[in-house]
Amino acid sequence: MKRELIVTCEHGGHRVPAAYRSLFRGRGALLASHRGWDPGALELARRFGRPLAAATTTRLLVDLNRSAGHPRLFSEATRDLDAAAKARLLARHYVPYRAAVEAAVRARRSVLHLSVHSFTPVMDGERRRMDVGLLYDPARRGEAALCARWRRELLRRRPGVAIRRNAPYRGTADGLVTHLRRRLPEARYWGVELEVNQKHVGGARGTWRAIQAALVASLRAALR
Numbered sequence: 001m002k003r004e005l006i007v008t009c010e011h012g013g014h015r016v017p018a019a020y021r022s023l024f025r026g027r028g029a030l031l032a033s034h035r036g037w038d039p040g041a042l043e044l045a046r047r048f049g050r051p052l053a054a055a056t057t058t059r060l061l062v063d064l065n066r067s068a069g070h071p072r073l074f075s076e077a078t079r080d081l082d083a084a085a086k087a088r089l090l091a092r093h094y095v096p097y098r099a100a101v102e103a104a105v106r107a108r109r110s111v112l113h114l115s116v117h118s119f120t121p122v123m124d125g126e127r128r129r130m131d132v133g134l135l136y137d138p139a140r141r142g143e144a145a146l147c148a149r150w151r152r153e154l155l156r157r158r159p160g161v162a163i164r165r166n167a168p169y170r171g172t173a174d175g176l177v178t179h180l181r182r183r184l185p186e187a188r189y190w191g192v193e194l195e196v197n198q199k200h201v202g203g204a205r206g207t208w209r210a211i212q213a214a215l216v217a218s219l220r221a222a223l224r
Contacts (some may be wrong), residue, residue: 003112003190003223006052008101010064010176011117012042013056017093020061023077027060034120035075036060040201040208044194045116047212048219053101062094065115065175098176105180105189112146112223113191115177119168121199130162132215133195135171137181143171143190146222153218158211168195 014037016024030036036058045051055064060075067073068090074081078089105111121128134150136143151163165171172178177191194215200208 003110004108005049005223006101006104006108006111006113007045007048007050007116008113008176009038009042009045009051009054009116010097011038011059012045012054013037014058014060015056016058016061020078020089024058024060027077030077031058031060034118034198038118039198040196041116041118043201044118044196044212044215045114047216048114048116051116052104053097055097057093062089064094064097065117067174067179068094070174098179101176102180102183105184109188111189113177113180113189114219115175115191115193117193118196118198118201121197123168128168128197130164130167131197131200131211132161132163133167133169133193134163134165135169135177135193135195136166136191137172137178138166139172140181140186140190142186143192146190147192149222150219153221154214157214157218161211161214169193 014031016031024031042054045054060077062078063073074086081089105113119128119133132154134147136147138144147165151165154161154163171193175193177193180189181191200211
């Protein structure tokens with residue numbers, strides 16, 4: 001059965017809604033950092049087709065890619081809000097996004113959900129050498145097979161690119177994709193998180209555009 005592609009981008013910007021700007025005074029550098037958003041992720045998501053859902057508010061407000069109750073759902077800017085303020089924040093920014101994605105998935109018979117992200121080249125003083133990460137659940141044979149094909153097709157188009165599967169994060173770690181896997185069978189839902197090194201986003205524009213084009217073309221080939 002052919003799978004319908006759904007694209008989302010949970011960390012596409014670092015905008016702060018007016019009602020919460022006082023919480024971020026003096027935190028401009030934090031907002032602009034990889035902790036505030038995923039640079040390049042929304043641009044890349046749009047190359048796969050119009051995203052079903054894309055957030056441009058900062059993840060430091062509430063992280064749309066974390067489950068309710070996760071210790072990093074709220075950041076240092078919002079974790080000390082009282083319970084009522086947190087409930088309002090979730091009701092306005094978190095619940096509608098997550099519910100819209102799940103409703104769209106459930107409205108289709110068979111879905112490939114691509115959640116697009118980018119990662120910082122240096123974490124805790126350690127340089128990450130990889131260029132692209134494909135995150136999936138190894139227990140879902142369809143996801144694993146798709147990512148193996150995608151990797152082969154991408155290497156055909158960009159032979160020098162360093163691709164790793166289930167890195168820099170585990171494909172089964174907490175996230176929107178993992179949440180939806182728990183709620184939907186493999187026959188109806190495949191979820192893959194795409195991670196791209198932010199060094200390319202801030203590097204040569206031509207190289208970044210070429211990587212984007214190769215990622216899109218290689219996924220299309222892998223799905224055929």
